[in-house]
Amino acid sequence: MHNNFNELIASNQNCCSNSKVASENGKRFEIVSNEDFKRIRIDDCLITSMQIQKCDFGFVRHSNDDFYFVELKGKDVKIALNQIISTINIFESNFIKTPKDKRYGFIISSRNPLSSTETNNLKQAFAKKYGRLLEIKSREHKYIPK
Template identity: 45%
Template sequence: MICETFRNEYLEFECCIKYDGNDEIIPVEENDKSFAINNISRKRFMVIRIDDCVIRQEQMKCDYLYVNCDDRILYFIELKGSHKLKAIKQILMTLNRFKINEFYKNSKSVYAYIVSSVVNNPPNVLPPERIRLDTELENKNGELEIVQTPYEKIV
């Protein structure tokens, strides 16, 4: 249902759907950074290219959106070198753009992943953008994870 809602809301962006199925491994890769869903439960997933596809304007946006169609879970993915604050802003801007849409409202959980070449300990004081993103994700039963490339999420 949530995947069909996305398709209906974004008919003109059908070409941005890079994958729709239930394969065991569902990867994306860009600039030597990679994220994959290890779909051991064989749920139906869609992978949507956000950057330079769904959102083409010169504004901040994340790279990909994974949609677990069966469980109504969204995963916003930013593949980033080391600029984590910029990645947080990109995900936050993307969430703000999508949260008015039915597919987002109908989601059960929303997670965000920053896949980086380097993962440092978080600073003692979090920037306001990080606090806003954490709050937004917690309101949708999710969280932000900053992980090192290559990363594989098991579902």
């Protein structure tokens, strides 16, 4: 268990980079900011077990220790959300505890087959229990931190 993100990054440097972009199979997430961020490859690096659901990437916002959980997915948005929630739980028990209001979830899917009502329900459930914000976007998302 780590006390802060600097410890987590220092002990997992092979999984970390200064990039503000995550892309995979035509899906892309980008942070548009002059601030310092650290990208952490979670799937197949920080968490290598194939038996555990986990999201693809995480980003540390160094100015305030916000953490962005990012899943780049085909079209199964509910599985993507479960992967983010699973990763949050793994982080809480194995890596670093982060306050709920410092956690953000981003799902970038090739398409979202859910209705807008279903999508809004997922966002509200996430905000109530797991984090500050969940965004679900198709193919590409440029996020500007507030």
